[in-house]
Amino acid sequence: MKNVVSVVGLGYVGLPLALAIAKSGNKVFGIDTNPELVNDLNSCKIENVDMKKFENELDLLVSNKLFSPVGDFEFVSKCSIIIVCLPTPLTEKGEPNLDILLAGLKSIKKFIKTGATLIVESTVYPGTMEEIVVKLFQDIDINLGYSPERIDPGNKDFDLGNTPKIISAFDIPTLNIMKDFYGQFTEKVHVMESVKAAEFAKIIENTYRLVNISLVNELLQIGNALGVNVRSALAAAATKPFGFQLFTPGIGAGGHCVPVDPVYLEWKVSTIDKSLSKVLTAAIQVNNEMPNYVCQKVKDLIPSGQAKILLYGISYKKGVSDTRESPSLKIRSILKNEGHFIYWFDPNIEEYDDEKRVENIYDFDLVIIMNYDKTLYLDELMKSNIRILDCTGLANKSNSIYYL
Numbered sequence: 509m510k511n512v513v514s515v516v517g518l519g520y521v522g523l524p525l526a527l528a529i530a531k532s533g534n535k536v537f538g539i540d541t542n543p544e545l546v547n548d549l550n551s552c553k554i555e556n557v558d559m560k561k562f563e564n565e566l567d568l569l570v571s572n573k574l575f576s577p578v579g580d581f582e583f584v585s586k587c588s589i590i591i592v593c594l595p596t597p598l599t600e601k602g603e604p605n606l607d608i609l610l611a612g613l614k615s616i617k618k619f620i621k622t623g624a625t626l627i628v629e630s631t632v633y634p635g636t637m638e639e640i641v642v643k644l645f646q647d648i649d650i651n652l653g654y655s656p657e658r659i660d661p662g663n664k665d666f667d668l669g670n671t672p673k674i675i676s677a678f679d680i681p682t683l684n685i686m687k688d689f690y691g692q693f694t695e696k697v698h699v700m701e702s703v704k705a706a707e708f709a710k711i712i713e714n715t716y717r718l719v720n721i722s723l724v725n726e727l728l729q730i731g732n733a734l735g736v737n738v739r740s741a742l743a744a745a746a747t748k749p750f751g752f753q754l755f756t757p758g759i760g761a762g763g764h765c766v767p768v769d770p771v772y773l774e775w776k777v778s779t780i781d782k783s784l785s786k787v788l789t790a791a792i793q794v795n796n797e798m799p800n801y802v803c804q805k806v807k808d809l810i811p812s813g814q815a816k817i818l819l820y821g822i823s824y825k826k827g828v829s830d831t832r833e834s835p836s837l838k839i840r841s842i843l844k845n846e847g848h849f850i851y852w853f854d855p856n857i858e859e860y861d862d863e864k865r866v867e868n869i870y871d872f873d874l875v876i877i878m879n880y881d882k883t884l885y886l887d888e889l890m891k892s893n894i895r896i897l898d899c900t901g902l903a904n905k906s907n908s909i910y911y912l
């Protein structure tokens with residue numbers, strides 16, 4: 509059955525989702541409070557370079573009126589399905605910040621019609637739907653569901669269509685509506701009857717990544733202390749065809765998900781029994797300390813004085829322009845505070861913090877490679893005599909290169 513749908517929040521999660529829903533023949537209103545974004549999308553322009561690839565699709569879907577970007581929540585009243593893709597960041601104190609999600613839900617509540625299905629896709633801690641969302645909508649007769657988003661920006665192999673989609677709801681009729689709906693644009697739907705378990709599943713996925721990234725970064729530090737090459741040891745361990753998955757050391761996990769979602773879980777656990785989250789807490793701590801470890805390495809290379817340092821890569825991972833929770837930017841502020849002159853280059857970012865990327869990358873005392881992205885300059889850099897601190901272990905050069 510085709511529906512009229514609202515997707516609320518047109519960022520990394522919401523925009524590709526809205527386009528996929530519209531492409532499958534549903535009429536979609538994309539609601540976002542950023543007027544510039546709404547204007548751009550209506551002019552079929554995507555400023556975010558990570559999502560530029562959707563421009564042709566956007567053009568087609570806006571022209572044939574299957575996708576309408578709007579700034580007003582009143583369009584919710586026309587919809588039988590409303591999907592919420594709003595950010596769930598941390599507060600300054602490092603605790604879950606549901607303010608944006610709640611503001612969006614309250615705006616939706618003003619216009620949602622009886623019998624509509626409201627689905628949250630934002631990442632939340634287990635129990636959020638039951639404890640907060642159900643209560644907020646208890647005086648209205650609507651269906652509530654939860655379907656965590658798994659999109660991985662920059663991933664060329666997996667997208668919304670071929671990544672199994674977890675769906676959950678508080679009753680079977682809502683699950684059936686969701687199954688029919690998501691089945692229109694995803695190859696595989698994984699049905700869960702517990703909403704809390706679906707919320708937990710999403711956080712488990714990212715906790716698994718954070719714990720393994722922190723473990724391998726701890727092994728890196730242990731290897732360095734023992735005087736043994738951890739990358740060669742890891743490559744050897746990875747020849748085992750079972751029971752081992754390779755994670756590679758680096759500057760730490762960044763982005764809006766991997767370093768953030770485990771903190772949501774840790775916070776929730778702390779409301780019950782803090783002592784239950786030992787590994788989780790250690791992983792968060794190791795990750796938070798990685799920028800300091802990188803800066804200590806810089807200190808080993810430049811024991812005194814101020815140096816002119818280039819950071820190669822300021823996004824949180826290679827191939828994207830997203831700088832949220834980027835360890836590279838934490839390294840930038842520590843080194844700046846230590847008095848060094850810090851410049852940056854990133855193949856996917858031209859301007860950050862009112863500062864343009866440098867285009868001459870050869871005039872530095874030290875270049876720190878944060879993300880290994882061969883798109884621009886890296887080959888030339890490897891041929892130069894500039895001192896390089898490679899945090900990825902991927903750069904291949906015999907002279908003047910130091911590994912994290």
Ligand SMILES: NC(=O)c1ccc[n+]([C@@H]2O[C@H](COP(=O)([O-])OP(=O)(O)OC[C@H]3O[C@@H](n4cnc5c(N)ncnc54)[C@H](O)[C@@H]3O)[C@@H](O)[C@H]2O)c1
Nearest residue numbers: 517518519520521540541542593594595596612630631657
């Ligand atoms: N980025 C990812 O790779 C990813 C992957 C899986 C899950 N998630 C989760 O999905 C959720 C959304 O993340 P994102 O990365 O897409 O966020 P984002 O910041 O890219 O996009 C959010 C959008 O919401 C808009 N917005 C903010 N407040 C609003 C409001 N009150 N009403 C309407 N629009 C509003 C913003 O203008 C922005 O365009 C988060 O919970 C995140 O943890 C993100």
